[in-house]
Amino acid sequence: xxxxxxxxxxxxxxxxxxxxxxxxxxxxxxxxxxxxxxxxxxxxxxxxxxxxxxxxxxxxxxxxxxxxxxxxxxxxxxxxxxxxxxxxxxxxxxxxxxxxxxxxxxxxxxxxxxxxxxxxxxxxxxxxxxxxxxxxxxxxxxxxxxxxxxxxxxxxxxxxxxxxxxxxxxxxxxxxxxxxxxxxxxxxxxxxxxxxxxxxxxxxxxxxxxxxxxxxxxxxxxxxxxxxxxxxxxxxxxxxxxxxxxxxxxxxxxxxxxxxxxxxxxxxxxxxxxxxxxxxxxxxxxxxxxxxxxxxxxxxxxxxxxxxxxxxxxxxxxxxxxxxxxxxxxxxxxxxxxxxxxxxxxxxxxxxxxxxxxxxxxxxxxxxxxxxxxxxxxxxxxxxxxxxxxxxxxxxxxxxxxxxxxxxxxxxxxxxxxxxxxxxxxxxxxxxxxxxxxxxxxxxxxxxxxxxxxxxxxxxxxxxxxxxxxxxxxxxxxxxxxxxxxxxxxxxxxxxxxxxxxxxxxxxxxxxxxxxxxxxxxxxxxxxxxxxxxxxxxxxxxxxxxxxxxxxxxxxxxxxxxxxxxxxxxxxxxxxxxxxxxxxxxxxxxxxxxxxxxxxxxxxxxxxxxxxxxxxx
Amino acid sequence: xxxxxxxxxxxxxxxxxxxxxxxxxxxxxxxxxxxxxxxxxxxxxxxxxxxxxxxxxxxxxxxxxxxxxxxxxxxxxxxxxxxxxxxxxxxxxxxxxxxxxxxxxxxxxxxxxxxxxxxxxxxxxxxxxxxxxxxxxxxxxxxxxxxxxxxx
Numbered sequence: 001x002x003x004x005x006x007x008x009x010x011x012x013x014x015x016x017x018x019x020x021x022x023x024x025x026x027x028x029x030x031x032x033x034x035x036x037x038x039x040x041x042x043x044x045x046x047x048x049x050x051x052x053x054x055x056x057x058x059x060x061x062x063x064x065x066x067x068x069x070x071x072x073x074x075x076x077x078x079x080x081x082x083x084x085x086x087x088x089x090x091x092x093x094x095x096x097x098x099x100x101x102x103x104x105x106x107x108x109x110x111x112x113x114x115x116x117x118x119x120x121x122x123x124x125x126x127x128x129x130x131x132x133x134x135x136x137x138x139x140x141x142x143x144x145x146x147x148x149x150x151x152x153x154x155x156x157x158x159x160x161x162x163x164x165x166x167x168x169x170x171x172x173x174x175x176x177x178x179x180x181x182x183x184x185x186x187x188x189x190x191x192x193x194x195x196x197x198x199x200x201x202x203x204x205x206x207x208x209x210x211x212x213x214x215x216x217x218x219x220x221x222x223x224x225x226x227x228x229x230x231x232x233x234x235x236x237x238x239x240x241x242x243x244x245x246x247x248x249x250x251x252x253x254x255x256x257x258x259x260x261x262x263x264x265x266x267x268x269x270x271x272x273x274x275x276x277x278x279x280x281x282x283x284x285x286x287x288x289x290x291x292x293x294x295x296x297x298x299x300x301x302x303x304x305x306x307x308x309x310x311x312x313x314x315x316x317x318x319x320x321x322x323x324x325x326x327x328x329x330x331x332x333x334x335x336x337x338x339x340x341x342x343x344x345x346x347x348x349x350x351x352x353x354x355x356x357x358x359x360x361x362x363x364x365x366x367x368x369x370x371x372x373x374x375x376x377x378x379x380x381x382x383x384x385x386x387x388x389x390x391x392x393x394x395x396x397x398x399x400x401x402x403x404x405x406x407x408x409x410x411x412x413x414x415x416x417x418x419x420x421x422x423x424x425x426x427x428x429x430x431x432x433x434x435x436x437x438x439x440x441x442x443x444x445x446x447x448x449x450x451x452x453x454x455x456x457x458x459x460x461x462x463x464x465x466x467x468x469x470x471x472x473x474x475x476x477x478x479x480x481x482x483x484x485x486x487x488x489x490x491x492x493x494x495x496x497x498x499x500x501x502x503x504x505x506x507x508x509x510x511x512x513x514x515x516x517x518x519x520x521x522x523x524x525x526x527x528x529x530x531x532x533x534x535x536x537x538x539x540x541x542x543x544x545x546x547x548x549x550x551x552x553x554x555x556x557x558x559x560x561x562x563x564x565x566x567x568x569x570x571x572x573x574x575x576x577x578x579x580x581x582x583x584x585x586x587x588x589x590x591x592x593x594x595x596x597x598x599x600x601x602x603x604x605x606x607x608x609x610x611x612x613x614x615x616x617x
Numbered sequence: 618x619x620x621x622x623x624x625x626x627x628x629x630x631x632x633x634x635x636x637x638x639x640x641x642x643x644x645x646x647x648x649x650x651x652x653x654x655x656x657x658x659x660x661x662x663x664x665x666x667x668x669x670x671x672x673x674x675x676x677x678x679x680x681x682x683x684x685x686x687x688x689x690x691x692x693x694x695x696x697x698x699x700x701x702x703x704x705x706x707x708x709x710x711x712x713x714x715x716x717x718x719x720x721x722x723x724x725x726x727x728x729x730x731x732x733x734x735x736x737x738x739x740x741x742x743x744x745x746x747x748x749x750x751x752x753x754x755x756x757x758x759x760x761x762x763x764x765x766x767x768x769x
């Protein structure tokens with residue numbers, strides 16, 4: 001990789017790069033995204049390498065491990081280009097057949113194609129799969145086609161092209177104008193207009209300013225930032241260079257949580273490549289502009305996703321938030337004006353510059369422009385990452401893209417926005433998803449986690465889970481959050497353990513009112529969303545727990561009873577081996593029995609029984 | 618005894634300013650498996666950060682440990698999807714098989730057990746991790762097989 005001294009130099013390099021690349025060259029892209037990696041994508045890539053070597057295909061077929069292919073549910077995913085054949089559930093054992101049939105023979109391995117759950121129709125090409133057909137990709141568009149460790153791959157697809165426009169055709173004010181006109185709002189959840197934030201920061205007199213990328217994605221159930229950082233790290237860096245130019249920052253930080261070691265590795269490499277190529281450092285592309293970036297790793301604290309806490313953490317302190325104002329755009333890192341945007345926001349910026357703000361503003365709804373990436377998980381056929389225009393309805397996302405609920409069960413709710421979000425019931429399935437409409441039904445966009453729940457989920461338990469999570473993660477600095485969460489947690493424990501009382505619901509509502517108005521940061525203020533939204537839409541479930549001491553969804557352990565059906569039990573002793581308290585007894589090959597006094601209702605017996613002999617009521 | 622050379626090689630990569638504290642502690646944690654007392658004192662002296670602040674940082678963030686961790690780190694994801702799909706039962710099974718509570722190390726020093734908020738592999742829930750290796754869609758009956766891979 002040369003160090004690009006000028007635009008002509010870069011353009012010439014890109015021309016040569018394109019000329020060298022044959023668009024018809026067969027490519028095998030093995031997904032190494034967050035979904036496929038745990039299913040063994042490294043082993044699959046290794047098998048391809050070995051098999052292609054054996055068949056003498058090296059040099060003829062390009063093999064790449066790429067970022068997330070989106071449809072994580074059926075990993076390991078392999079995309080064969082240029083035909084765009086999408087294989088799923090690929091194991092190393094399937095590789096010889098793919099190589100033989102597709103790469104050598106030009107045919108298709110039918111059994112590895114995508115199958116629609118209801119119709120059993122097979123989809124040969126990526127574009128035929130309903131999951132992909134309903135999407136519009138801006139941020140995810142390169143994830144499944146580039147090798148995230150190759151700067152050449154990024155450049156070949158037009159990477160760092162926006163820098164030309166920015167440095168040589170636009171003033172910083174023009175850049176901010178463009179971002180404002182695009183209507184881009186913060187994708188981390190707050191939804192603050194990005195351009196306005198940049199303008200506030202630019203207008204300060206301070207000579208030293210910073211840009212920060214918030215990659216501390218801690219929301220359980222959200223992995224879009226991880227996928228982007230791991231799959232297209234240069235897009236984040238390019239966005240940050242543009243932002244730095246616009247506000248006049250010379251230094252930037254990418255704050256990545258330490259639970260994402262691969263994201264740290266890929267970003268570190270990308271920064272190094274960008275520096276060597278001259279996109280970072282002094283006098284970038286001879287524009288006279290200096291900017292450099294470094295990575296700052298989180299250490300495992302959810303509250304550091306809050307911008308003032310994140311700043312404290314980079315400064316070497318514990319992650320306690322500060323009351324705002326002053327906003328970081330005025331006084332942030334080391335007291336200097338600082339712009340913090342999340343990964344997805346930054347990754348949108350180069351495309352806004354390339355394609356123009358009007359193009360971006362043409363996508364989405366009146367108040368929410370562009371697309372949003374959601375991680376769609378839970379009780380759904382096609383779990384994975386989706387990117388849709390703002391304003392797409394929940395029904396479209398859950399049923400058309402996600403393929404609906406497995407097992408013939410009924411849709412119950414979709415939880416949006418992580419622990420600070422709310423649960424939305426079926427009556428709002430036709431709600432267009434954007435910042436404002438989600439807020440109207442008591443939830444938030446958050447970073448974009450969508451967790452689908454069916455009738456096997458207990459909404460009291462779900463709210464208890466989020467409150468428990470937030471209680472653990474509250475930094476404890478302000479009283480409403482610290483004490484409020486503690487009390488809410490205690491009430492939830494009482495309710496789910498059969499000690500619920502009539503006054504509990506009113507007490508929870510009072511606590512929520514205090515927390516929402518008096519907590520310092522978003523963690524405490526929005527912690528009330530899961531409570532209030534479940535109370536509003538699923539009050540009957542709370543009442544069943546409190547009055548009848550029953551959990552209708554059979555989730556809350558202390559309210560359940562486990563027995564073994566002597567007719568179906570084969571006496572395999574699997575439950576006896578797993579029971580942590582020795583409550584199950586009996587002779588091998590005969591029916592077992594559970595001692596109700598000893599049973600702690602952990603449900604391990606229910607889980608391990610292969611014969612459905614353990615009954616739960 | 619403090620291994621001065623090892624600590625020196627970590628500190629040499631930093632400017633010695635107070636804002637280097639967290640990255641320095643992260644490297645010590647990664648290298649030693651915990652934050653040894655003598656090393657922490659030396660870091661306080663070199664970065665000119667009060668010892669109390671270091672302990673406040675070390676106990677605030679989940680990544681740091683003041684006691685040695687086991688040879689293998691077992692992390693069970695308790696993100697929303699993992700919670701719904703049986704993550705808590707995995708924790709129960711691991712606790713009883715390893716004979717430890719969450720946050721502790723087994724008596725033989727082989728395994729430390731932790732839970733994490735979300736590992737970001739929600740489509741494969743429930744997920745657990747041993748060292749750097751992810752295990753997808755783990756059910757309780759797979760737990761002994763996974764542990765066996767690491768038992769020496």
